[in-house]
Amino acid sequence: xxxxxxxxxxxxxxxxxxxKKSLVTLNMIRNxxxxxxxxxFTLVLTTPACPLKELIIQDxxxxxxxxxxxQEVKINVTSETPVQKALPTQQSIPNVKNIIAVSSGKGGxxxxxxxxxxxxxxxxxxxxxxLLDADIYGPNAPTMLGVEDYQVTVEKRPEGDILxxxxxxxxxxxxxGFLINPGQPVIWRGPMLTGIIRQFLHxxxxxxxxxxxxxxxxxxxxxxxxxxxxxxMAGVVIVTTPQNVSLIDAYRGxxxxxxxxxxxxxxxxxxxxxxxxxxxxxxxxxxxSGGGMKASQELQIPLLGxxxxxxxxxxxxxxxxxxxxSHPQSASAKALKxxxxxxxxxxxxxxxx
Amino acid sequence: xxxxxxxxxxxxxxxxxxxKKSLVTLNMIRNxxxxxxxxxFTLVLTTPACPLKELIIQDxxxxxxxxxxxQEVKINVTSETPVQKALPTQQSIPNVKNIIAVSSGKGGxxxxxxxxxxxxxxxxxxxxxxLLDADIYGPNAPTMLGVEDYQVTVEKRPEGDILxxxxxxxxxxxxxGFLINPGQPVIWRGPMLTGIIRQFLHxxxxxxxxxxxxxxxxxxxxxxxxxxxxxxMAGVVIVTTPQNVSLIDAYRGxxxxxxxxxxxxxxxxxxxxxxxxxxxxxxxxxxxSGGGMKASQELQIPLLGxxxxxxxxxxxxxxxxxxxxSHPQSASAKALKxxxxxxxxxxxxxxxx
Ligand SMILES: Nc1ncnc2c1ncn2[C@@H]1O[C@H](COP(=O)(O)OP(=O)(O)OP(=O)(O)O)[C@@H](O)[C@H]1O
Ligand SMILES: Nc1ncnc2c1ncn2[C@@H]1O[C@H](COP(=O)(O)OP(=O)(O)OP(=O)(O)O)[C@@H](O)[C@H]1O
Ligand SMILES: [Mg+2]
Ligand SMILES: [Mg+2]
Numbered sequence: 001x002x003x004x005x006x007x008x009x010x011x012x013x014x015x016x017x018x019x020k021k022s023l024v025t026l027n028m029i030r031n032x033x034x035x036x037x038x039x040x041f042t043l044v045l046t047t048p049a050c051p052l053k054e055l056i057i058q059d060x061x062x063x064x065x066x067x068x069x070x071q072e073v074k075i076n077v078t079s080e081t082p083v084q085k086a087l088p089t090q091q092s093i094p095n096v097k098n099i100i101a102v103s104s105g106k107g108g109x110x111x112x113x114x115x116x117x118x119x120x121x122x123x124x125x126x127x128x129x130x131l132l133d134a135d136i137y138g139p140n141a142p143t144m145l146g147v148e149d150y151q152v153t154v155e156k157r158p159e160g161d162i163l164x165x166x167x168x169x170x171x172x173x174x175x176x177g178f179l180i181n182p183g184q185p186v187i188w189r190g191p192m193l194t195g196i197i198r199q200f201l202h203x204x205x206x207x208x209x210x211x212x213x214x215x216x217x218x219x220x221x222x223x224x225x226x227x228x229x230x231x232x233m234a235g236v237v238i239v240t241t242p243q244n245v246s247l248i249d250a251y252r253g254x255x256x257x258x259x260x261x262x263x264x265x266x267x268x269x270x271x272x273x274x275x276x277x278x279x280x281x282x283x284x285x286x287x288x289s290g291g292g293m294k295a296s297q298e299l300q301i302p303l304l305g306x307x308x309x310x311x312x313x314x315x316x317x318x319x320x321x322x323x324x325x326s327h328p329q330s331a332s333a334k335a336l337k338x339x340x341x342x343x344x345x346x347x348x349x350x351x352x353x
Numbered sequence: 354x355x356x357x358x359x360x361x362x363x364x365x366x367x368x369x370x371x372x373k374k375s376l377v378t379l380n381m382i383r384n385x386x387x388x389x390x391x392x393x394f395t396l397v398l399t400t401p402a403c404p405l406k407e408l409i410i411q412d413x414x415x416x417x418x419x420x421x422x423x424q425e426v427k428i429n430v431t432s433e434t435p436v437q438k439a440l441p442t443q444q445s446i447p448n449v450k451n452i453i454a455v456s457s458g459k460g461g462x463x464x465x466x467x468x469x470x471x472x473x474x475x476x477x478x479x480x481x482x483x484l485l486d487a488d489i490y491g492p493n494a495p496t497m498l499g500v501e502d503y504q505v506t507v508e509k510r511p512e513g514d515i516l517x518x519x520x521x522x523x524x525x526x527x528x529x530g531f532l533i534n535p536g537q538p539v540i541w542r543g544p545m546l547t548g549i550i551r552q553f554l555h556x557x558x559x560x561x562x563x564x565x566x567x568x569x570x571x572x573x574x575x576x577x578x579x580x581x582x583x584x585x586m587a588g589v590v591i592v593t594t595p596q597n598v599s600l601i602d603a604y605r606g607x608x609x610x611x612x613x614x615x616x617x618x619x620x621x622x623x624x625x626x627x628x629x630x631x632x633x634x635x636x637x638x639x640x641x642s643g644g645g646m647k648a649s650q651e652l653q654i655p656l657l658g659x660x661x662x663x664x665x666x667x668x669x670x671x672x673x674x675x676x677x678x679s680h681p682q683s684a685s686a687k688a689l690k691x692x693x694x695x696x697x698x699x700x701x702x703x704x705x706x
Contacts, residue, residue: 105491105538107460107571112598137572138458138602183601185458185573185609190543193574218460218571219490220538221546244671245465248501248536249491256538276629276637284629286639286664288671311639318597318641 002034002069007041010067014059017052018345019352023060026352037071039064045079046348047210048126051341053077081127081210081344082351086232087261093201095208096130098234098347100265101227103257105249107218109241110270110307112140113317114339115215118237120322121340123170127210130165132200133175134227135217136186136193142177145169146320152178155205163204169322172207174200190222197226211347218249220256228260234347235263237304241271242291254299265346266304267296268339274309275331302346305339307332355387355422360394363420367412370405371698372705376413379705390424392417398432399701400563401479404694406430434480434563434697435704439585440614446554448561449483451587451700453618454580456610458602460571462594463623463660465493466670467692468568471590473675474693476523480563483518485553486528487580488570489539489546495530498522499673505531508558516557522675525560527553543575550579564700571602573609581613587700588616590657594624595644607652618699619657620649621692627662628684655699658692660685 012024023029023043032041043060045053061073083097093099102115115131123129133141142148145168152174153164165172176186176196206212211234217223227233236257240250254264269292274284286309296303307313310332316323323333365377376382376396385394396413398406414426436450446452455468468484476482486494495501498521505527506517518525529539529549559565564587570576580586589610593603607617622645627637639662649656660666663685669676676686 106493107462107491108594109461137574138460138605140459140598140602143598143601183604183608185605185612187573187578187609187612189575189578190546193543220540221490222542225540225542241461243667245493245496248496249493251536252491252538255536256540259538259540274627274637274639276635279632279635282629282632284627284664286627286662287667309639311637314596314640 002039002067004032004034006067007032007034007039007064010063011060014056014063016046017055019046019349023056037069038074039070039072040074040076042076042078045077046352047081047344048079049122049341049344050079051338051345079126082348084232084234084351090230090232091202092232093206093212096206096212097210098351099212099214099231100234100343100347101214101216101236102239103216103224103236103253104218104239105220105251105253106240106246109239109246111239112144112215113313114237114239114268114270114336115213116141116144117322117324117336118340118343119171119213120169120324121337122211122344124324127344128208129171130206130209130212131171131173132212132214133173133177134197134200134214134223136176136188136196136223137217139175139177140317141173141215142175143320144317144322145171145173148177148182148320150178160203163199165204165206169325172209174204193222194226197223198230201231211344220252224256225260228257228262233262234350235265237265237268237343239268239270240292240295242269242285242288244288247291247295250295251299254301263350264301265343266302267292268304268307269293270307271309272306277311304342305335307335355392355420357385357387359420360385360387360392360417363416364413367409367416369399370408372399372702376409390422391427392423392425393427393429395429395431398430399705400434400697401432402475402694402697403432404691404698432479435701437585437587437704442582443585444555444583445585446559446565449559449565450563451704452565452567452584453587453696453700454567454569454589455592456569456577456589456606457571457592458573458604458606459593459599462592462599464592465497465568466666467590467592467621467623467689468566469494469497470675470677470689471693471696472524472566473522473677474690475564475697477677480697481561482524483559483562483565484524484526485565485567486526486530487550487553487567487576489529489541489549489576490570492528492530494526494568495528496673497670497675498524498526501530501535501673503531513556516552518557518559522678525562527557546575547579550576551583554584564697573605577609578613581610581615586615587703588618590618590621590696592621592623593645593648595622595638595641597641600644600648603648604652607654616703617654618696619655620645621657621660622646623660624662625659630664657695658688660688
């Protein structure tokens with residue numbers, strides 16, 4: 001006879017393809033109910049951005065239909081993003097489950113573009129997402145999300161001032177751009193940077209977030225150190241363009257995070273090639289080719305994806321309408337969406353490892 | 354009868370087209386000698402990279418040939434780069450006449466590319482040139498000049514350690530890249546940056562230089578402040594790409610230097626358009642267009658030139674053979690050479706103003 005235990009037994013062999021463990025062991029099967037020959041349960045994924053959702057559902061259905069008593073299977077899919085563990089020296093942000101930095105050694109490789117679009121993609125897939133623009137001197141995220149004229153409001157609380165993040169495309173965000181007039185430079189020495197980054201982490205009304213994406217400035221200095229040392233990070237995504245000078249700086253960035261004991265989630269190669277919109281059979285390696293793959297192999301770090309040079313991606317950044325919204329079918333939008341899913345998958349792996 | 358004074362009188366109306374003053378007043382006419390109907394003199398330009406050299410020579414010849422006694426004119430052209438004045442709080446580098454920073458707010462816009470090629474162009478035209486790579490976290494200049502495996506030597510002197518610069522393509526250079534192993538990150542907080550920049554300025558055996566080009570890191574922080582405050586600068590060249598996010602950061606960079614009372618020599622627009630090498634009648638504005646001109650007009654700052662996207666320019670940077678050497682006839686090499694000449698002209702104007 002069909003009972004709760006026989007369902008779990010049948011599902012025991014089904015694995016999460018990424019975490020490589022049984023769904024049952026991972027406590028991803030819940031609320032099992034049986035009515036006649038219909039089995040219904042909730043599949044609790046580790047991220048709303050699970051790239052293998054369909055595959056997992058199919059595997060469950062297949063496993064259950066091997067039980068002769070089962071005629072119908074109803075699966076309700078939801079997700080519970082796991083929480084990263086903190087080191088004793090790090091102070092978690094309450095209810096912020098995973099902090100993900102988007103970094104590189106080199107400037108202008110597309111960190112902000114990847115950070116903003118990863119945030120948009122994860123939000124589109126149903127995750128609760130925050131975006132912390134840690135580029136104090138060159139805050140580009142507000143422009144890229146069309147909120148450059150916004151200001152953050154400050155709430156006086158007994159425990160100190162709390163910033164209310166700006167809401168854009170379902171994403172809660174803070175940026176130096178919301179605290180200064182447009183075009184005004186922030187002429188600060190390093191220790192000031194440390195202060196504002198701490199504030200952006202701990203004195204913002206982030207609420208509960210599955211992912212807090214951090215758009216990093218170039219370099220391996222104050223901001224990188226402050227972030228890695230003061231909060232538990234799920235990991236860092238390294239963006240590089242294919243050419244030598246960018247790879248060399250990317251290696252430096254990776255080594256820094258390794259020294260700071262921060263997980264490297266993977267490498268994104270951006271500006272990989274240019275296909276003229278009117279000549280789809282031409283392709284130009286303006287910034288070279290193969291650099292991301294080379295780095296991935298040499299350093300044994302996953303390559304999360306390649307993003308081509310696309311005029312509409314740049315326009316999306318300039319106009320404040322991310323390409324995932326303006327041109328979701330473009331090659332770069334598809335690449336960015338897949339990258340976001342892979343990031344979410346790696347983050348779950350880290351938390352459950 | 355022809356005499357020294359009549360020659361000077363005849364040359365008095367001839368102006369330096371850039372400085373808009375008489376060559377005679379500027380003391381650019383020297384060693385006048387008269388033999389029968391032949392007049393010979395030395396024309397002392399204010400830079401070996403004078404873009405208007407030929408024009409000035411023609412103007413002199415024309416003015417002198419109006420004297421009926423003159424049959425032949427012999428002009429020996431040389432140059433004496435003028436020296437920038439220092440503020441009381443700034444410490445000049447002995448024998449270093451002009452310090453020129455190449456900066457921007459944004460990363461990856463081509464600062465290092467412009468700095469390296471400006472240095473090469475000025476050296477090719479006969480100037481004594483140094484290159485200070487002030488990008489401590491991401492030192493790319495050694496790669497771009499093919500000397501990434503070099504090390505600087507240190508000389509113990511009674512007054513302290515003195516670094517011996519690396520020589521490449523006739524350019525004396527120092528870089529953090531010469532002090533660390535390749536790929537090693539420099540995980541430093543701001544105050545350390547200030548120290549090394551001071552050392553790169555004042556504890557290097559620069560010898561005598563017409564121009565010391567400084568390749569700046571992105572941002573408006575420690576390095577920018579230290580440079581502007583500790584040495585007299587001839588001025589700063591702002592590099593931007595055409596798109597919004599880059600322009601916004603360029604404005605920030607310009608405002609910072611204005612606040613620090615540093616001259617802005619002009620704006621360079623880089624990555625202006627892409628012409629596929631096999632399709633010379635196609636052109637793509639991958640990163641937008643017109644941004645440099647817009648900034649130039651809005652801020653009343655000269656536009657020094659536009660550099661197209663060219664694969665060989667990127668390859669030159671990656672392979673360590675600057676495009677001015679590998680492809681001197683390419684569009685970007687020509688643009689870079691003109692930009693170097695304009696920079697040199699502006700610097701002379703500043704010094705003589
Ligand atoms: N794949 C792409 N195709 C076209 N344009 C792109 C692409 N990726 C990024 N860009 C554009 O290139 C510029 C630089 O990208 P972005 O600002 O994201 O880089 P960054 O690494 O954050 O720079 P910084 O170091 O200044 O923070 C932006 O104008 C962006 O819109
Ligand atoms: N006009 C161009 N055409 C093709 N490639 C270019 C052009 N200008 C620069 N590049 C390439 O783009 C990359 C970025 O340029 P560069 O390193 O000079 O920028 P940067 O502003 O110094 O960056 P950073 O902020 O990291 O110091 C380099 O690989 C360079 O070779
Ligand atoms: Mg950025
Ligand atoms: Mg650079």
